[in-house]
Amino acid sequence: MDGHHGQKGALIVISFFFLHLVHAQDQQGFISLDCGLPPKKSPYTEPTTKLNYTSDADFIQTGKRGTIATEWVYTYKQYNALRYFPDGTRNCYNLGVMQGINYLIRAGFGYGNYDGRNIYPRFDVYVGTNYWSTVHENDFNDFSDQPQIEIIHTSKSNSLQICLVKTGTTTPFISTLELRPLQKDAYSTDPGSLKLVYRHYYRPDIMMMARLRYPDDVYDRQWSSNYYYPGELEINTTLTVNSSNPFRLPQVIARSGAKSKNARETFRFGGGSSGNPSDNIVIYLHFAEIENLQANDIREFDISWNGNITNSAYSPKKLQIETVFNTSPNKCDGLSCDMELVRTRRSTLPPLLNAYEVYTVMEFPVSETFLDDEYRSCISTEHNKLAWDSIECSYSNKSTPRIIS
Numbered sequence: 001m002d003g004h005h006g007q008k009g010a011l012i013v014i015s016f017f018f019l020h021l022v023h024a025q026d027q028q029g030f031i032s033l034d035c036g037l038p039p040k041k042s043p044y045t046e047p048t049t050k051l052n053y054t055s056d057a058d059f060i061q062t063g064k065r066g067t068i069a070t071e072w073v074y075t076y077k078q079y080n081a082l083r084y085f086p087d088g089t090r091n092c093y094n095l096g097v098m099q100g101i102n103y104l105i106r107a108g109f110g111y112g113n114y115d116g117r118n119i120y121p122r123f124d125v126y127v128g129t130n131y132w133s134t135v136h137e138n139d140f141n142d143f144s145d146q147p148q149i150e151i152i153h154t155s156k157s158n159s160l161q162i163c164l165v166k167t168g169t170t171t172p173f174i175s176t177l178e179l180r181p182l183q184k185d186a187y188s189t190d191p192g193s194l195k196l197v198y199r200h201y202y203r204p205d206i207m208m209m210a211r212l213r214y215p216d217d218v219y220d221r222q223w224s225s226n227y228y229y230p231g232e233l234e235i236n237t238t239l240t241v242n243s244s245n246p247f248r249l250p251q252v253i254a255r256s257g258a259k260s261k262n263a264r265e266t267f268r269f270g271g272g273s274s275g276n277p278s279d280n281i282v283i284y285l286h287f288a289e290i291e292n293l294q295a296n297d298i299r300e301f302d303i304s305w306n307g308n309i310t311n312s313a314y315s316p317k318k319l320q321i322e323t324v325f326n327t328s329p330n331k332c333d334g335l336s337c338d339m340e341l342v343r344t345r346r347s348t349l350p351p352l353l354n355a356y357e358v359y360t361v362m363e364f365p366v367s368e369t370f371l372d373d374e375y376r377s378c379i380s381t382e383h384n385k386l387a388w389d390s391i392e393c394s395y396s397n398k399s400t401p402r403i404i405s
Helices: none
Strands: 010-013 031-034 052-055 064-067 081-084 090-096 102-108 123-127 130-135 148-154 159-166 176-181 193-202 223-226 232-236 256-260 267-270 280-287 301-305 308-314 322-326 338-343 355-362 369-371 374-376 378-380 385-387
Touching: 102 159, 123 148, 130 148, 193 256, 256 267, 308 322
Parallel strands: 031 052, 193 223
Antiparallel strands: 010 322, 031 176, 064 081, 090 159, 102 148, 102 176, 123 130, 123 159, 148 193, 193 355, 232 256, 267 338, 280 322, 280 355, 301 308, 301 338, 369 374, 378 385
């Protein structure tokens, strides 16, 4: 999906594999931290997801443990406790990882009025010395009060730091930190790390849970459901859909989707935006033909991004998931990434879509440096120009800051 006709610059992933990087179904390689959980209460199995969580006490030496107020109730147990950081500007988790592996990294924040002040905080989160995201006070103003941030990142060494950085008068905190190793060829981080904008699927019925994750998704991706809009029809099948490409979509997603009501209608959906028109965007589209076609039926459509055809005359495979994505990141038209699936002239059926994911590409040029066998970092970004603990940093080589005093 590179803005040109045809399939140049796009990858259609349809490969099969027998050896997986990790046995994700049994949580091998998962890191699931309940931040602020007393070690004596660790580990435990979260009752909803059956994920195994441990205390964060062995991964960080700073911060204080807190508990949400009694009147607050969260869906997941790991949001009942938290770790907050009233001291210092920057506090970091040190995690052991596998070098060169793609990780889904997710941090969750359940405020729950733990401090009795009813003041939502604002602070930054970094991957090592590189800015990842800002947790805004406005992020808490919804029914869940537990915002999450997520990124797919390739580890450059056997250790990884996730840091919370104070940027104002409020206190950073964190409820849960989760790392999930991914199949190497599932998501391409060659352009940069992939910060999640959103991940949507079309749920098969109105009664089904709105958010889907592990154990349905072996990578523990979290999927939000799309409602069917006017002009769209629900489609689903009870047959097994082959989803054994590297993305390994859950069966409930592979078996359901949406299509245009009218065969001549274009299927339109918002590809999403990060809110910054200068950001580079990658979109993953997941397709499978899940309807029983007659001998003379043809389903064929062009995939268009902001009016530019990126894949022409595409036909979903029968009961088999394919994933289409742009290998070269594109910018949105203003604040909107408008996607269209446009029926070709010879097609007798309308376009369909099972699920889609939208990411912002984040370039992480800065690597960490060591001091006295302890991680210490220099940060220089548009968000912060800071030197920690009176350390002076030299930026003559922008890719690798060096401590000079």
